[in-house]
Amino acid sequence: MAKVEKQEKQAERLEMSGIERLGLRVSEMINHPVAQIQRWVTIHRLDTDGDREWEEVRGLLNETDEIDMTINDDESLTLRWEASALEDRLFEVLEPAEEPAPF
Template sequence: MSEHREGLTGLEKLGLRVSAMINSPLAQCGRKVMIHQLDTDSDQDWETIMELLTETGGLGMTFCDDGSVILQWDAPRDDDRVIESEVELDIVRHEDEEAPF
């Protein structure tokens, strides 16, 4: 039997909020975002998210006096772009092939 879930946990909500802030167009353009703990975020959930972010490679974290955290990351390296373009080229090649039927 599967359990019926009654909505998102506090940790899931916090994770989605932080993810949305990081993925916002403005943050992506500047490769920088300030996140903060809301009154509704438990200390345990906040610490869990901070640990996860600390373990993320290529992410710089600056802890501010007011409790907020500034996240910064580098632009994708040229190596990353090459892999991405090779995947795109492979997809294009398969789309150009004739269907086998």
């Protein structure tokens, strides 16, 4: 009996809310290497995304200054952003330096 209660508690703990699932999916899409290179991503609403959750995430993305959000005809969201100063500095550091002449 204790084993059943323990399994129920673990299942309870692992269950995510709809907003958490949607937020995680959006975050993963934004942080995907291809999206980071092209600096844009289109997010489609899934059948499992509730109205309240979709509107809340849409509102949060709209309020984020660094993101330009476009609502498409099919109600998907296209997010665009500029390279951050940190990304620019990383590219500067990674540029090959000129080697001195060997003589």
